[in-house]
Amino acid sequence: MVGYSHYxxxxxxxxxxxxxxxxxxxxxxxxxxxxxxxLNSVNLSLVAISKFTQSADGQIFVFFVITVxxxxxxxxxxxxxxxxxxxxxxxxxxxxxxxx
Amino acid sequence: MTLLDFTILTxxxxxxxxxxxSTVPILVWVERRGSAFIQDRLGPNLVGPFGLLQPLADxxxxxxxxxxxxxxxxxxxxxxxxxxxxxxxxxxxxxIPFGDTIELWDHTISLQIxxxxxxxxxxxxxxxxxIYGILxxxxxxxxxxxxxxxxxxxxxxxxxxxxxxxxxxxxxxVYGTFSLKEIVHLQAGHWGVVFQPLxxxxxxxxxxxxxxxxxxxxxxxxxxxxxxxxxxxxxMKFALFFMAEYLHMITISALTVTLFFxxxxxxxxxxxxxxxxxxxxxxxxxxxxxxxxxxxSLKVGVFLWIFIWVRxxxxxxxxxxxxxxxxKILIPVALMNIFLTTLAIYLKWI
Amino acid sequence: MWHxxxxxxxSILCVGCxxxxxxxxxxVVSAVFLVGSFxxxxxxxxxxxxxxxxxxxxxxxxxxxxxxFVFVMMxxxxxxxxxxxxxxxxxxxxxxxxxGLFIWLxxxxxxxxxxxxxxxxxxxxxxxxxxAILLFSKxxxxxxxxxxxxxxxxxxxxxxxxxx
Numbered sequence: 001m002v003g004y005s006h007y008x009x010x011x012x013x014x015x016x017x018x019x020x021x022x023x024x025x026x027x028x029x030x031x032x033x034x035x036x037x038x039l040n041s042v043n044l045s046l047v048a049i050s051k052f053t054q055s056a057d058g059q060i061f062v063f064f065v066i067t068v069x070x071x072x073x074x075x076x077x078x079x080x081x082x083x084x085x086x087x088x089x090x091x092x093x094x095x096x097x098x099x100x
Numbered sequence: 101m102t103l104l105d106f107t108i109l110t111x112x113x114x115x116x117x118x119x120x121x122s123t124v125p126i127l128v129w130v131e132r133r134g135s136a137f138i139q140d141r142l143g144p145n146l147v148g149p150f151g152l153l154q155p156l157a158d159x160x161x162x163x164x165x166x167x168x169x170x171x172x173x174x175x176x177x178x179x180x181x182x183x184x185x186x187x188x189x190x191x192x193x194x195x196i197p198f199g200d201t202i203e204l205w206d207h208t209i210s211l212q213i214x215x216x217x218x219x220x221x222x223x224x225x226x227x228x229x230x231i232y233g234i235l236x237x238x239x240x241x242x243x244x245x246x247x248x249x250x251x252x253x254x255x256x257x258x259x260x261x262x263x264x265x266x267x268x269x270x271x272x273x274v275y276g277t278f279s280l281k282e283i284v285h286l287q288a289g290h291w292g293v294v295f296q297p298l299x300x301x302x303x304x305x306x307x308x309x310x311x312x313x314x315x316x317x318x319x320x321x322x323x324x325x326x327x328x329x330x331x332x333x334x335x336m337k338f339a340l341f342f343m344a345e346y347l348h349m350i351t352i353s354a355l356t357v358t359l360f361f362x363x364x365x366x367x368x369x370x371x372x373x374x375x376x377x378x379x380x381x382x383x384x385x386x387x388x389x390x391x392x393x394x395x396x397s398l399k400v401g402v403f404l405w406i407f408i409w410v411r412x413x414x415x416x417x418x419x420x421x422x423x424x425x426x427x428k429i430l431i432p433v434a435l436m437n438i439f440l441t442t443l444a445i446y447l448k449w450i
Numbered sequence: 451m452w453h454x455x456x457x458x459x460x461s462i463l464c465v466g467c468x469x470x471x472x473x474x475x476x477x478v479v480s481a482v483f484l485v486g487s488f489x490x491x492x493x494x495x496x497x498x499x500x501x502x503x504x505x506x507x508x509x510x511x512x513x514x515x516x517x518x519f520v521f522v523m524m525x526x527x528x529x530x531x532x533x534x535x536x537x538x539x540x541x542x543x544x545x546x547x548x549x550g551l552f553i554w555l556x557x558x559x560x561x562x563x564x565x566x567x568x569x570x571x572x573x574x575x576x577x578x579x580x581x582a583i584l585l586f587s588k589x590x591x592x593x594x595x596x597x598x599x600x601x602x603x604x605x606x607x608x609x610x611x612x613x614x
Contacts, residue, residue: 002457005560007498010461012556014468020549021472029477029523033484036515037468040491043507051498056576056584062503063585066510067596071603073515077522078610084526176479218578221505228513232485235520239478251524258517278578 007048014041026091028080032073039069104207112213113194120193124346125155127404134405135412165335170242173332177240182333182340185233188226189347195219196354197281199364199392211364211389212281219280220272223355224265227310230348231257234329237341241332249328252419253312259426260309260316266434267302270441271295271359284363291362298437300360302430307352309426311345314411318419353403354396361399364392456497464490481519488512502578 014037021034043062050058087094129144129152136143144151169178199211216222231254238250274295275283283292293300309316330341357363370391379387417425467490470483488511495504585593 002454006457006461007494008560009557010464010494012560013465013553016549016553016556017465017468017472019552024545025472027477029519030471030474030480033471033477033480033519036511037471037484037487040488040511044491044494047495047498047500047503050576051500056580059500059503059576059581060584060589062500063506063581064589064592064596066506068599070510070515071599073518074603074607075610077518078607081522081526081611174476174479177482180482216501218501218505221502221509225505225508225513228509228517229489231513231517232482232520235517235524236478236482239520239524247524251521254517254521258514261513 004048004052008045011041011045011048014038014044026093028083028092028095031092032076032080036069036073039065108207108209109213112209112211116193116198116213117190120190120347120350121343123350124343125159127346127350128155128158130405131408131411134408138409138412159339162335162339167336168332168334170332172242174240174242177236178332179337181233181237181240182337182344183233184236185230185344186340186347188229188233189344189351192223192226192351193347193354195222195280196351196358197284197363198354198396199389202386202389210281211393215279215281218278219283220268220278220359223351224261224268227264228261230344231261233341233344237333238329241329243332246329246331249331252318253329256309256316256318256419256422256426257312259423260306260430263302263306263426263430263434264310266431267299267306267437268359269434270299270437273438273441273445280358280363284358284365287362287365291365292360296360296437296441298433298440300356302434302437303360304356305430306426307356308407308410309422311348311352311407313345313349313407315414315417316422318416318422349404349407350400353400353407356403357396357399362395364396366391367395367398370395453497456493460490460493460497463487464494477523478520481516481523484519485512485516488516500576502576502581 018034018038018041021037022031025031025034043065046058046062046065050056050062083095132154133143133151144154147153147157194213195216197210197212197215202209202211234250234253234257238246238248238253241247271283271292272278274292275286277283277286308314330338333341374387374391382388464487467483467487471480471487474480474483488507492504492507492512495501495507
């Protein structure tokens with residue numbers, strides 16, 4: 001019988017996979033995609049909570065999270081494009097101009 | 101979900117899919133003979149009577165031709181891309197009602213595969229997934245022309261998807277529901293185009309751009325970019341793209357009919373014709389359902405013919421003209437339609 | 451019963467595609483796996499009686515954001531550099547152990563919480579009308595702010611990515 005905790009555990013697993021991607025990959029775009037995965041795991045737990053506590057506020061929150069994620073993706077990719085124009089690489093180790 | 105429900109659902113899916121997949125060869129034949137008629141020449145007329153078996157010959161050709169895969173093409177994405185194009189085009193038809201209900205063994209079967217209460221959103225969602233087929237096909241082919249064609253085509257499709265969505269807001273405000281079944285029921289008095297003519301025009305123009313049909317087919321224009329994103333695709337994979345394009349055309353025509361032209365509501369005069377011919381037509385009888393399906397098919401057929409007619413009549417848009425038309429003309433018109441509809445609803449005209 | 455079967459199928463699909471995102475060397479294939487993950491998530495939202503959010507997830511995430519990702523990747527012509535850290539650093543075991551511990555910690559905390567027992571199958575979903583009424587009444591101010599945010603993103607994206 002699938003209940004509340006199943007959805008939350010799935011959300012935790014997806015979040016961990018996202019963290020895995022952010023910490024261990026070198027390619028900027030894949031890091032960015034892992035961040036999106038983390039946002040989606042949070043969305044999933046919000047929708048599960050919204051269903052199991054019978055209030056629609058969780059769904060509204062998810063709506064806003066999706067919109068803000070779209071905004072962040074657009075601006076982030078614009079930054080990546082201008083970075084790439086400078087440095088011709090997407091490995092984050094190379095982006096160290098401000099390193100002390 | 102009893103066994104009977106499951107059987108009825110499977111029967112509906114099989115029926116709809118077989119009708120769709122068998123409409124595609126008929127559409128190929130109509131396109132070739134219709135274009136020949138418009139261009140004042142004969143089309144294919146050797147293969148069967150009036151060339152009716154030409155699509156069958158095409159299918160046999162596609163099955164037996166060599167299926168080339170370029171050496172440097174991506175092994176996983178190159179074969180997957182046509183599926184990304186075909187599946188959304190086929191699946192979107194599930195939400196479109198093609199008749200009212202039938203009563204069989206006191207079981208009410210509604211002639212619609214899935215009565216989703218977010219019908220229009222479902223169709224827009226799966227329509228927007230069709231872009232991946234083009235993008236991935238262009239990228240995975242490892243060919244300059246493919247990637248250029250793919251980028252142009254997907255930029256065009258995204259821009260006109262915005263027009264499509266914005267032009268749908270007007271009808272949504274008038275009908276007040278997302279569910280396509282409700283929308284067809286609400287058109288029993290007047291068809292939707294009477295209330296939303298501007299939305300119909302913008303929606304139909306955006307539909308041409310969505311299906312990559314002339315006058316918006318620069319991305320796959322034969323003389324422009326070799327063949328655009330499907331340059332490297334051979335027999336069966338090209339056939340899948342071809343089928344996906346025609347299926348997308350059929351779905352968009354069906355959606356136009358459902359939203360603006362009454363869906364399965366009978367063509368005026370059809371009921372009296374049937375009664376004149378001696379059929380007893382009473383509600384939820386089989387004859388009425390057949391008449392409704394016939395009306396639906398005729399209306400969809402009219403729009404498919406308009407698609408083909410426009411293709412062989414107009415020249416192609418240049419790319420910058422195309423994008424300027426979408427962003428600078430159609431989106432403001434769609435937004436103006438929303439404003440006018442709001443005004444009309446507020447002043448109780450509708 | 452169907453809810454359980456669909457949940458297990460979709461969640462295995464989702465986790466598999468998420469692992470594919472993180473393991474692939476090629477960013478475009480990662481993006482395709484992420485799209486698969488999003489579509490599986492949309493199915494899970496449907497399972498949780500949130501049809502509006504499922505459609506919005508596919509339209510916005512899978513249909514717009516990921517298309518933007520794939521566009522950028524196609525425009526940038528990435529020669530995927532060897533992800534040296536990921537594949538060739540030793541030792542490999544500690545990173546997997548740490549991540550396994552993290553998952554174990556989260557799962558234990560979740561299972562240890564006594565959530566109030568809801569009756570899932572009788573729980574009503576929320577129709578689009580209910581969500582919309584809430585959005586335009588109680589949350590009208592964040593809604594308007596979000597539109598301002600989108601305008602800022604539009605202007606910012608154009609300014610940042612423009613060629614000088």
